[in-house]
Amino acid sequence: MLDNNIKTQLKAYFEKIVSPIVLTATLDDSPKSAEMLELLNEVAEQSEKVTVVTNGQAKKIPSFTVGKAGEEARISFAGLPMGHEMTSFILAILQASGYPPKVEQDIIERIRGIEGKLHFQTFISLSCHNCPDVVQALNLMAALNPNVEHEMIDGALFQDLVDQHQIMAVPTVILNDAVFGQGRTTVEEIIAKLDTNSPEKDAAKLNAKDDFDMLIVGGGPAGASAAIYAARKGIRTGILAERFGGQVMDTLGIENFISVQETEGPKLVQALEQHVKSYEVDIMNLQRANALRKTDGGLEVELANGAVLRSKSVVISTGARWREMNVPGEQEYRNKGVAYCPHCDGPLFKGKRVAVIGGGNSGVEAAIDLAGIVSHVTLIEFDSKLRADAVLQAKLASLSNVSVIKSALTKEVLGDGSKVNGLMYQDRTNNTDHKIELEGIFVQIGLLPNTDWLKGTLDLSKHGEVIVDAKGETSLPGVFAAGDCTTVPYKQIIIAMGEGAKASLGAFDYLIRSSVPETEKTAVAA
Known part of the structure; x- marks a missing residue:
C-alpha cells in the first residue's frame, strides 16, 4: 500500500517518537477492513515503537485509535487516513507519543487549560484540502489534554452517519453531539470559540501594541509579499489577517505559478507563512478590520473586537470572497446542499x-x-x-x-x-x-472584493474594488492597496504577489518622503 519512498520518510519521522504507540483497530471481514489492517501494519513496520492490535471494540467499523502505550487513546480514525489525511495520521502518532508540536507556547497552555469533557467528531472527505487542518488541530488538542477526544470520520465510508447528521459540507465538526463548526478552522479559532472571553483578551493585547511603520491588512499572497518587502527595510511591520492565506487556502491545484510546476493552495500558504515568519513581522491572525481612519498622528485601523491599531502607513490586501447568487433559499440552505x-x-x-x-x-x-x-x-x-x-x-x-x-x-x-x-x-x-x-x-x-468596511473612506470602483495608481496608492495619503481587492485586472496569485511588493515599496517611499520636515523640503526645492 505504501511505496518505498513513503516508507523511508516514515522511518525518518518515527525516529522522533518519544513513547511507544499502540494502534488499536476494530475490523470485520470487509475489504476496507483488510485495507486498514494492511496500512496499519506497514506503518508499524517502520518503527519498533509502534504496535498494532486488533481487539478494538469501537462502534464504527473499520476504525482505529492512536494512543500512548498504557494510556486510554483519545484520537480515532473512522476510515483510512489516505491522501490529504496521511499527514494527520503521522502527526497523531508523533504528538500522542509526546513529541512537542510546532505551535506557540501560549496556544499549548490554552489547550491544556481547557476544562470539561469534549468529544469532537470531524466529518471529512479524502479529497478535501481544508479537512486536514481541522483534523490536525483537534488531534493536537486531544494529544495535549486528557479532557479532549477527537474522531475523524470519512463521510464517503460512513454514508449512514452523513445522512443521520445531515452533513452537507466538509469539514463539519460535531462537539458532544451538536454541530460546532463547518469549513477550515485553525486551532487558534477553535480555542477562541471555546473561550468566551477571548475577544476581550485579544482586544486588550492589541490595544497595547506600539505604533507600526507599516500595517498590512490582509494575509493572502499580496499581504504576505507586502510584509516581507516592508520587513526587509528594517521598519516596524505588522500584518493583520482574518485568515492567513485568504482565498488561496480554498484553491486545490495551482499549475501556473511560475517556477513551481504544480502545488496546492494550503502548501503554498504554509510556505508563505514560513517566509513571513522568518522576518520580524508581527502577525495578528483571526482579526477582522472594521474601519480605517486618518488622524493627526497618522492612520488608525479599528478591529471587530474594538481594538485600535495605529500606523504611519497602511497596505490594504483584503482579497475577495465567493460571489453569492443572492436568491431566496441560498442562505437558509448554505452547507445544507x-x-x-x-x-x-x-x-x-x-x-x-x-x-x-x-x-x-x-x-x-x-x-x-x-x-x-x-x-x-x-x-x-x-x-x-x-x-x-x-x-x-x-x-x-x-x-x-x-x-x-x-x-x-x-x-x-x-x-x-x-x-x-x-x-x-x-x-x-x-x-x-x-x-x-x-x-x-x-x-x-466569481468573486467579490472584501472592501465593504472601506466604503466612504477610500475611492472604490462600481464593482467595489479599491482604486489604485501605478504605485498602488489609494485616494487617502499613506494608504496603499494590492491584490484581488483592487482595480488591477487579472486576479491571479502571481499578480497579487507582485502588486503586494509594489504597494509595500510605494508605502515605504511615502514614509521616507513624509518624514522630511517641510522646512527641509522647501530648502531643497530652493
Whole structure:
C-alpha cells in the first residue's frame, strides 16, 4: 500500500517518537477492513515503537485509535487516513507519543487549560484540502489534554452517519453531539470559540501594541509579499489577517505559478507563512478590520473586537470572497446542499443529482469533476453561451451525465427545511419558470472584493474594488492597496504577489518622503 519512498520518510519521522504507540483497530471481514489492517501494519513496520492490535471494540467499523502505550487513546480514525489525511495520521502518532508540536507556547497552555469533557467528531472527505487542518488541530488538542477526544470520520465510508447528521459540507465538526463548526478552522479559532472571553483578551493585547511603520491588512499572497518587502527595510511591520492565506487556502491545484510546476493552495500558504515568519513581522491572525481612519498622528485601523491599531502607513490586501447568487433559499440552505467548493464537498453527493451555477472556467471545471462522483450534473449559465476555455467545453460535452442549460436565471433554492431538494430557474428566452429536482447546488460565479468596511473612506470602483495608481496608492495619503481587492485586472496569485511588493515599496517611499520636515523640503526645492 505504501511505496518505498513513503516508507523511508516514515522511518525518518518515527525516529522522533518519544513513547511507544499502540494502534488499536476494530475490523470485520470487509475489504476496507483488510485495507486498514494492511496500512496499519506497514506503518508499524517502520518503527519498533509502534504496535498494532486488533481487539478494538469501537462502534464504527473499520476504525482505529492512536494512543500512548498504557494510556486510554483519545484520537480515532473512522476510515483510512489516505491522501490529504496521511499527514494527520503521522502527526497523531508523533504528538500522542509526546513529541512537542510546532505551535506557540501560549496556544499549548490554552489547550491544556481547557476544562470539561469534549468529544469532537470531524466529518471529512479524502479529497478535501481544508479537512486536514481541522483534523490536525483537534488531534493536537486531544494529544495535549486528557479532557479532549477527537474522531475523524470519512463521510464517503460512513454514508449512514452523513445522512443521520445531515452533513452537507466538509469539514463539519460535531462537539458532544451538536454541530460546532463547518469549513477550515485553525486551532487558534477553535480555542477562541471555546473561550468566551477571548475577544476581550485579544482586544486588550492589541490595544497595547506600539505604533507600526507599516500595517498590512490582509494575509493572502499580496499581504504576505507586502510584509516581507516592508520587513526587509528594517521598519516596524505588522500584518493583520482574518485568515492567513485568504482565498488561496480554498484553491486545490495551482499549475501556473511560475517556477513551481504544480502545488496546492494550503502548501503554498504554509510556505508563505514560513517566509513571513522568518522576518520580524508581527502577525495578528483571526482579526477582522472594521474601519480605517486618518488622524493627526497618522492612520488608525479599528478591529471587530474594538481594538485600535495605529500606523504611519497602511497596505490594504483584503482579497475577495465567493460571489453569492443572492436568491431566496441560498442562505437558509448554505452547507445544507448549497456549496462553494466542489473539491471539498463533492464526495458527499456521491450518486446524487447536483447543479453547478456558472459557465466560466471554474464552473465548467466543477461540473467535470463532479460528473465522476454524482449521478447527474446540470450546469446553469446566465449567458447565451459558456465562457470557459474551449478545451474545457469539449471535455464537458463528452460527458454523458452532464446537461447544460444556457440563458437561465437562477431564481430560488428549494428545500424541505433541512436540506436542498430542488432549484427554480427562469428561461430568459421566453421568461418561463422551471424546476429541477436535485440534492446539491455548487455556486461558481466569481468573486467579490472584501472592501465593504472601506466604503466612504477610500475611492472604490462600481464593482467595489479599491482604486489604485501605478504605485498602488489609494485616494487617502499613506494608504496603499494590492491584490484581488483592487482595480488591477487579472486576479491571479502571481499578480497579487507582485502588486503586494509594489504597494509595500510605494508605502515605504511615502514614509521616507513624509518624514522630511517641510522646512527641509522647501530648502531643497530652493
